[in-house]
Amino acid sequence: MPNVYRALGDSTRRHILSMLKQGSKTQKEIVEAFDISQPAIKKHLNILLEERIISENLNGKYRIYSINHxxxxxxxxxxxxxxxxxxxxxxxxxxxxxxxxxxxxxxx
Amino acid sequence: MPNVYRALGDSTRRHILSMLKQGSKTQKEIVEAFDISQPAIKKHLNILLEERIISENLNGKYRIYSINHxxxxxxxxxxxxxxxxxxxxxxxxxxxxxxxxxxxxxxx
DNA sequence: TTTTCATATAACTGTTCGGTTATATAAAAT
DNA sequence: ATTTTATATAACCGAACAGTTATATGAAAA
Structure with missing residues (x-):
């Protein structure tokens, strides 16, 4: 059972979700929108994935993330x-x- | 600004709030309702107080907690x-x- | 084929969290 | 006055978090 409190409890993650609301985004695009490192963003994405709030899709060397409605x-x-x-x-x-x-x- | 995610992000705290919904409670009453120690409960109460989700009132040697609606x-x-x-x-x-x-x- | 680009992963740091036990304090009851 | 009761506080523990830097990997471009 997904833990929303965990998923939404961080403002960077809420910002990521707001971005994804506008449409699916590449990890690169997300990383570029923030001032923190790529591994830090990846950790946030992993938490959102663990809690099943977002989904990940592969496209060549890209990972595309989208909100799990x-x-x-x-x-x-x-x-x-x-x-x-x-x-x-x-x-x-x-x-x-x-x-x-x-x-x-x-x-x- | 109160952080709801922090306040509600723990199930013990959500239980405490459910108790308080039934009416104000003494710290002792709350402690007795759980299997964890008094200091642990007090920490939860402190977090709820910090986030202004509950209020504390003194009555002799008792502390009475109630939901901040x-x-x-x-x-x-x-x-x-x-x-x-x-x-x-x-x-x-x-x-x-x-x-x-x-x-x-x-x-x- | 070599380089570049997007992503992954490991190792580390400092902080917060949820819990513990032990002890102090202050009010109430005996 | 002493004991009991309700609460507070300190010191500790292990786990999780949010970040870092450095490095590996794998796909695409040159």
């Missing part, structure tokens, strides 16, 4: 549910209702 | 917003709209 969705709901309960947040149930009522179980 | 609410929205954006989740904006439209800025 599925996992994020599940994680999102878990957190929503947990914190919502702590807050007695009626809107969590509203949200669940709206989703179930209006959305298909569309993949990815 | 405000901070949790803010933190909750940050996470919701961030992950929601990653997912292009329209329901995040719906939720914001409903909240702003229907809720007062009720204290704590």
């Amino acid at each position: 599925n996992t994020l969705q599940i994680a999102y709901h878990e957190m929503l549910q947990y914190i919502g309960e702590l807050l007695d947040d009626q809107l969590v149930s509203l949200k669940n209702y709206v989703e179930k009522g209006e959305f298909r179980d569309e993949e990815n | 405000n901070t949790l609410q803010i933190a909750y929205h940050e996470m919701l917003q961030y992950i929601g954006e990653l997912l292009d989740d329209q329901l995040v904006s719906l939720k914001n709209y409903v909240e702003k439209g229907e809720f007062r800025d009720e204290e704590n």
Whole structure:
């Protein structure tokens, strides 16, 4: 079970995810967007991969990373549910209702 | 600025918060609910205090802890917003709209 | 084929974390 | 006044993190 807190608990990783939201990116592109070393970025990518928040694809000498929408969705709901309960947040149930009522179980 | 990921990133701390949801608790009560030592619990409480997720009150020799609803609410929205954006989740904006439209800025 | 480029990996550093045990302190109960 | 109880604090441990530098590997370009 993916640990979102671990995955999102670091601001560099959140930035990486924001980049990937714009579309798949090469490791090189990601490295260039930050001031830290390539091995440091690779470690962040590995953590995101471990937690299944992103996926990796090979293309020649490149590695291409993209957001794993599925996992994020599940994680999102878990957190929503947990914190919502702590807050007695009626809107969590509203949200669940709206989703179930209006959305298909569309993949990815 | 409170770091929700840090605060909620540990399952013991999430359990503590679930307990506190039922009402304010004494440190002793919290310690008794877990299998770990008093100093370990105190460290968790300190982290929750640092991140302003809970508050501490003195009553004689007791320390009483309670959820800081405000901070949790803010933190909750940050996470919701961030992950929601990653997912292009329209329901995040719906939720914001409903909240702003229907809720007062009720204290704590 | 040699060089260059993208990525991987190893070894190291300093910090934080979650836990421990042992001990101190301060309030309450005896 | 002494003991008990609730909490605090210090010192320690091992693991995980975020970063570094140096080096290896493997694909593409020259």
